[in-house]
Amino acid sequence: MRMLAEKTKRTIYTEAMEIFEHAADLIGLDPRVRLELEEPDYEHIFYVTVKLRERLVPLPKEEQKRYADLPESVVTEGLEPLADGRFIIRGKALLRSNVTVRDGVIRLAGNGLYRLEPAQVRRFKAYRVQHNQARGPYKGGVRYHKEVSLDLFKSLAAEMTWKTAIADIPFGGAKGGIKIDPRHYSKEELERITLRYMYRLKDLVGPHRDIPAPDVGTNPEVMGWMFRQYSDGERERHNLRGVVTGKDVRIGGSEGRVKATGQGLAYCVEDWYADRKQTVAGQTFILQGYGNVGSNAAEILCSMGAKLVAVNDADGTIYNPQGIDPVRLTAYVYGNPKNINKSIAGYPEAEAISKKAFWETQADFAVPAALGGEINADIAEHLKVKLVAEGANGPTTPDADEVLQARKIELIPDIIANSGGVTVSYYEWLQNQRMEHWTEVEVNDRLQRAIKTNWRIIRDIAKNQPRHNADYDSRRYCVGREVDTRTAAMVLALKRIEAHYQLEGFSQ
Numbered sequence: 001m002r003m004l005a006e007k008t009k010r011t012i013y014t015e016a017m018e019i020f021e022h023a024a025d026l027i028g029l030d031p032r033v034r035l036e037l038e039e040p041d042y043e044h045i046f047y048v049t050v051k052l053r054e055r056l057v058p059l060p061k062e063e064q065k066r067y068a069d070l071p072e073s074v075v076t077e078g079l080e081p082l083a084d085g086r087f088i089i090r091g092k093a094l095l096r097s098n099v100t101v102r103d104g105v106i107r108l109a110g111n112g113l114y115r116l117e118p119a120q121v122r123r124f125k126a127y128r129v130q131h132n133q134a135r136g137p138y139k140g141g142v143r144y145h146k147e148v149s150l151d152l153f154k155s156l157a158a159e160m161t162w163k164t165a166i167a168d169i170p171f172g173g174a175k176g177g178i179k180i181d182p183r184h185y186s187k188e189e190l191e192r193i194t195l196r197y198m199y200r201l202k203d204l205v206g207p208h209r210d211i212p213a214p215d216v217g218t219n220p221e222v223m224g225w226m227f228r229q230y231s232d233g234e235r236e237r238h239n240l241r242g243v244v245t246g247k248d249v250r251i252g253g254s255e256g257r258v259k260a261t262g263q264g265l266a267y268c269v270e271d272w273y274a275d276r277k278q279t280v281a282g283q284t285f286i287l288q289g290y291g292n293v294g295s296n297a298a299e300i301l302c303s304m305g306a307k308l309v310a311v312n313d314a315d316g317t318i319y320n321p322q323g324i325d326p327v328r329l330t331a332y333v334y335g336n337p338k339n340i341n342k343s344i345a346g347y348p349e350a351e352a353i354s355k356k357a358f359w360e361t362q363a364d365f366a367v368p369a370a371l372g373g374e375i376n377a378d379i380a381e382h383l384k385v386k387l388v389a390e391g392a393n394g395p396t397t398p399d400a401d402e403v404l405q406a407r408k409i410e411l412i413p414d415i416i417a418n419s420g421g422v423t424v425s426y427y428e429w430l431q432n433q434r435m436e437h438w439t440e441v442e443v444n445d446r447l448q449r450a451i452k453t454n455w456r457i458i459r460d461i462a463k464n465q466p467r468h469n470a471d472y473d474s475r476r477y478c479v480g481r482e483v484d485t486r487t488a489a490m491v492l493a494l495k496r497i498e499a500h501y502q503l504e505g506f507s508q
């Protein structure tokens with residue numbers, strides 16, 4: 001099988017599946033189970049269309065000279081700024097007598113020159129990949145991003161199959177989304193795009209079929225729109241609440257869900273140190289990505305006494321060896337409406353450094369929590385940390401993995417380190433089914449037990465240390481020799497999935 005993968009062209013998917021192939025070889029995975037898992041059950045590709053509003057687009061520099069004499073227009077209402085510098089025009093904002101438009105160009109007071117872009121209809125490519133459902137309904141996030149592809153969603157969907165098995169929750173794996181840069185669209189446009197996406201997905205998802213959740217570029221509000229579309233016209237809407245997770249807590253979301261991925265990562269890091277008879281307190285770390293995962297992981301780790309010394313995001317990098325206070329950083333990024341890119345760049349209590357210097361910062365551990373493929377072999381060669389705890393999905397390339405192993409830098413792989421989100425998604429779904437509402441303390445108690453138990457089993461597999469105690473039993477998972485933690489996590493996933501096929505059988 002490995003030979004087969006080597007002969008085919010290397011893609012994001014084949015690369016992501018290398019670890020699967022490796023673990024499958026190692027445990028002698030049942031050949032039919034292997035074939036079931038090597039490709040997704042279903043790959044849905046479709047298009048959503050939407051009518052956009054009129055907008056103002058900054059005029060390119062080379063055209064600006066021609067309009068040097070255009071007077072300023074004061075438009076006080078009806079313009080909605082977008083994160084990319086454009087404006088959406090609502091109603092008749094530009095039809096007033098004091099507004100001057102020439103050849104479709106306007107000079108906005110205090111803002112410069114813009115070209116009027118008429119309302120138009122657009123088509124977006126959309127996806128839902130359903131990888132496997134042997135252990136339960138398909139489960140996985142919805143990503144709105146300009147760089148997505150079938151290949152990427154296939155690998156992310158497969159990763160969800162492994163992750164739900166490792167988290168030991170009764171779900172399978174899926175992933176999907178839309179090829180779109182959400183920064184170019186207004187909230188109202190994104191709402192209409194989402195409603196159309198869910199309209200097309202209606203027959204493919206459901207509380208017992210496939211359960212989407214937020215991912216990059218989507219949030220609880222988007223889940224609310226998806227729920228509304230799915231349950232539209234149903235009198236007993238409450239029965240359908242479990243169709244999406246990551247909802248606002250006021251409409252059936254779970255306490256602790258927003259922080260769950262960062263919380264789970266912090267539990268893993270805490271246990272990694274506990275295993276060495278140390279604590280998180282006093283450990284320094286660098287963090288890439290200050291979104292949902294990164295900012296919450298930072299706040300929780302620092303509340304445990306860790307010190308954040310450098311942060312990198314899409315727009316900049318900051319460094320302060322005395323420590324960066326994540327509560328103040330979060331207020332700077334998310335509490336200030338003027339910080340339109342929601343970026344750490346320009347944070348006054350730290351100095352700006354280069355991205356290269358960020359990866360070379362001396363610290364005890366690193367948390368990549370942005371996008372995939374960020375730690376390549378070259379970066380891995382220069383890291384000055386003892387541990388990488390993967391918040392993002394697939395942040396370390398396979399080549400970099402080899403470098404980390406050679407340099408004895410330890411790894412808490414993504415499929416366990418960021419499984420807190422999907423675990424609490426399962427708690428949300430359970431609460432929805434049971435019409436219950438748990439407190440954050442109840443949620444975190446369960447999450448802590450679950451994530452630490454599964455992480456300890458992975459550690460036992462890695463160290464080839466079969467153990468049986470009151471909390472867990474790792475005896476049936478160890479493979480008779482030591483393996484790296486990423487392989488150990490995959491072994492755990494495959495053995496749990498294989499058990500379903502072996503004990504439940506195939507329907508022909």
Ligand code: NAD
Nearest residue numbers: 217261289290291292293313314369370391392393418421
């Ligand atoms: P988010 O959109 O809230 O934040 C993403 C962050 O990454 C932002 O700070 C952005 O500036 C930064 N970023 C983007 N491109 C970058 C680049 N090229 N270089 C440096 N920084 C960059 O996303 P999120 O929900 O925090 O998710 C982050 C990662 O964690 C993703 O890989 C996602 O799949 C994974 N993940 C998220 C969850 C969850 O519950 N949100 C669960 C599991 C895994």
